[in-house]
Amino acid sequence: MLSPIHHTFGPHVDREAMRKILAVSFAPNRYVQGKSTEELRVALSKKIGGDASLFASGRESLLALLKAMNLRSGEEIIVQGYTCVVVPNAIHAAGGVPIYADIDEATLNLTPESVAVCITPRTRAVICQHTFGMVADTKGLRVLCDLHNILLIEDCAHVIPDDSGPKEIGTLGDAIILSFGRDKAISGITGGAVITRKPDLGAAIRSLESSAIDLSWHEVTTLLTYAPRMRWIVRPLIWCGLQKPILALLNAIGLFSPILTEDEREGHMSPLLRKLPNACAALALHSLSRLKEINDHRRMLTAFYLEEGKKRGWPLLLAIRSDLPLQKFPLFVSNAKEKRALLRKDNIHLDDGWTGCVVCPDTVDLDEAGYASGLDPNAEKVCRAILSLPTHLTMTMKQAKVLVERIGMLLG
Ligand SMILES: Cc1ncc(COP(=O)(O)O)c(C=O)c1O
Structure with missing residues (x-):
C-alpha cells in the first residue's frame, strides 16, 4: 500500500523534525x-x-x-x-x-x-x-x-x-x-x-x-504528542480507518489539541493572548534554519506539477511560476469534491480545509464571519473548483509522480 499522500498528516514531520521534537520533549523543564x-x-x-x-x-x-x-x-x-x-x-x-x-x-x-x-x-x-x-x-x-x-x-x-x-x-x-x-x-x-x-x-x-499568559505545561505536552501521533498512528493507519478509535482515545484522555475549536468555527475568538511556549519556539527556530531546504523542496514539486500540468493540458493558474515555493499547488477541476472522494480510495487525501468555502473550512458559519453570499464571485467560483496538490517536505517525488498519473486518469 502506497504511503498516504496528504496535506495535513504532519506535513513537516520528517525524520529530522522528529529528532528535534524528541530532543525538545526530553527537556520538560523548558x-x-x-x-x-x-x-x-x-x-x-x-x-x-x-x-x-x-x-x-x-x-x-x-x-x-x-x-x-x-x-x-x-x-x-x-x-x-x-x-x-x-x-x-x-x-x-x-x-x-x-x-x-x-x-x-x-x-x-x-x-x-x-x-x-x-x-x-x-x-x-x-x-x-x-x-x-x-x-x-x-x-x-x-x-x-x-x-x-x-x-x-x-x-x-x-x-x-x-x-x-x-x-x-x-x-x-x-x-x-x-x-x-x-x-x-x-x-x-x-x-x-x-x-x-x-x-x-x-x-x-x-x-x-x-502581559500575555503562558500555556500550561500540560498544553505544551499535548502539542508535542502531535508529531508521533501523525507519524506512528495517523499515517500508517489512515488507509484502513483504524486511526479513528486511537485518536478518539487520545482525545478522551486530553492528549489532543485541535487546530480550530468549535467556537472558532462558529466565528468567535477568545480575546486572550497567549505567549509562544519555549518548546514551540525551539521547533520553529529549527524549522526556520531549514527554510531553504523546505522551500527548495516546494520549488522542486511546484516545477514538477507545472511541467506535468502543461504537458497534460491541465487548467493551470496563470500566476504559478516554477521558482515559487508554493505551500500547495492549486488546480481548478470540475466536480472537485467527487474527485477528492475517488482519490481517497487510493490513500490520497487532498482535503485541506480550503475547499468549498470562501471563509474556510466549509463548516464555518458565514453569517458570523460577516460574509454575505454573492459578495465575492471569484472567490466563490475558485473554492468550488479547487484541487490542491501537496508540496510539503514529507511529500516525495515518487509520490508526486503517482499523484500526477492518478489525476491525469481522473481528468482524462
Ligand atoms: C492565511 C492564514 N493566515 C493566518 C492564519 C493563522 O495561523 P494560525 O493557525 O497559526 O493561527 C492561518 C491559519 O490557518 C491562515 O491560513
Whole structure:
C-alpha cells in the first residue's frame, strides 16, 4: 500500500523534525519558558527586518497587532474572500469589521482594484495574504494604502521567502504576520509572530506580549504528542480507518489539541493572548534554519506539477511560476469534491480545509464571519473548483509522480 499522500498528516514531520521534537520533549523543564523564544525573536527580526513579537499562534499575532492599532468599534479591515476563518475572527475579537474584497482567479489574491472599491473612511488596514505562496501585488497595494493612509499587513502564514525569493513577499508591508502552525511555511507545531517596521506599533505589541499568559505545561505536552501521533498512528493507519478509535482515545484522555475549536468555527475568538511556549519556539527556530531546504523542496514539486500540468493540458493558474515555493499547488477541476472522494480510495487525501468555502473550512458559519453570499464571485467560483496538490517536505517525488498519473486518469 502506497504511503498516504496528504496535506495535513504532519506535513513537516520528517525524520529530522522528529529528532528535534524528541530532543525538545526530553527537556520538560523548558517546555513553557526558556531561551529559544528570544533566539527566535532575534532571528526573525533580522530576517524580516523589524520588531518581532511572538504569540501562541498566527491568529493571536494578528489579534495583538489589531489591538495595538486601537481599532474603534466599527472600523474596517479589508481581507480577501477565500481565507481562513481565524483571520476575520481576529478582526471581530479586536472590535473591527472584516470587509471581504474579491480575489483574482489567477493569483487567489487581492488586487488593488478589488481593494480600492472596498475602502471607506472607516478602513484602517488591508490584509494581503499571499495565498499558498502565490505573490500578491504588494507594490500596487502599497501605493493604495499610502494614498488612503492605511496599514498594509502582509499575512505570510503560507510562505516565508528565502535567499532565492520570492523577493516581492514580506518587504513592503507595515507589518508581517507569520504562523508556525502544523502545515504552514515553517512549523513549531503551533505559534506565530508579528513583525512591524513601525516602532510605536512594535512597542505596543511587545507590551501586549509581556502581559500575555503562558500555556500550561500540560498544553505544551499535548502539542508535542502531535508529531508521533501523525507519524506512528495517523499515517500508517489512515488507509484502513483504524486511526479513528486511537485518536478518539487520545482525545478522551486530553492528549489532543485541535487546530480550530468549535467556537472558532462558529466565528468567535477568545480575546486572550497567549505567549509562544519555549518548546514551540525551539521547533520553529529549527524549522526556520531549514527554510531553504523546505522551500527548495516546494520549488522542486511546484516545477514538477507545472511541467506535468502543461504537458497534460491541465487548467493551470496563470500566476504559478516554477521558482515559487508554493505551500500547495492549486488546480481548478470540475466536480472537485467527487474527485477528492475517488482519490481517497487510493490513500490520497487532498482535503485541506480550503475547499468549498470562501471563509474556510466549509463548516464555518458565514453569517458570523460577516460574509454575505454573492459578495465575492471569484472567490466563490475558485473554492468550488479547487484541487490542491501537496508540496510539503514529507511529500516525495515518487509520490508526486503517482499523484500526477492518478489525476491525469481522473481528468482524462
Ligand atoms: C492565511 C492564514 N493566515 C493566518 C492564519 C493563522 O495561523 P494560525 O493557525 O497559526 O493561527 C492561518 C491559519 O490557518 C491562515 O491560513
